[in-house]
Amino acid sequence: MVIGDGVLTPAISVFSAVSGVELAMSKEHHKYVEVPIACIILIGLFALQHYGTHRVGFLFAPVVIIWLLCISTIGVYNIFRWNPHVYKALSPYYMYKFLKKTQRGGWMSWWDPVMYNRVGSYVCRSRHFSQLSIKIAFTSFVYPS
Incomplete structure (x- = not known):
């Protein structure tokens, strides 16, 4: 598998x-x-x-950074242009309200973020990247995008 x-x-x-x-x-x-x-x-x-992964990563790092910056910019633009109230999704109150309304379906909708978190933890265990570099990359580029 x-x-x-x-x-x-x-x-x-x-x-x-x-x-x-x-x-x-x-x-x-x-x-x-x-x-x-x-x-x-x-x-x-x-x-x-x-x-080796270090050379391949060196070739693709600028492309990935540009891609993440582009989708971040588009996302921020769309939030301000179409729905500036989306920031409410960060509030624990709305999370509680969502889970109370959707019950089991709401918990199941959290599967994708959990999987992305698992991918990050698997990458952290790899020998190619340090745990600090993965945390910095995910916190500053991947999650905001």
Whole structure:
């Protein structure tokens, strides 16, 4: 299962990222472009893998930081533009009110944040990153985004 997850997760992630190319291309040219582009990206990533995670991370760190900054900016803009009262979600009162109203369904809706937290804890246990670097990255970039 671990090997299957290690193969399927990158493939699905890259394929879903590349599927956005379909929207940018004209209708007659996008039929068969997603799979070859995803394959090229995955082959390139796996070819770079032997250089070590520090070099691959060094290549992708600027892209990830720019991406997180962009979605953070878009999120803050949309909050102020469309619903400035969304800050109420941070209040424990509204959390209690939500859980009282939704009961079991409300608890089940917390699964995604718990999973992201678990991903962070698994990464912290890895030998590639220190616990402090993961805490700083998640606190300053990932969670706000």
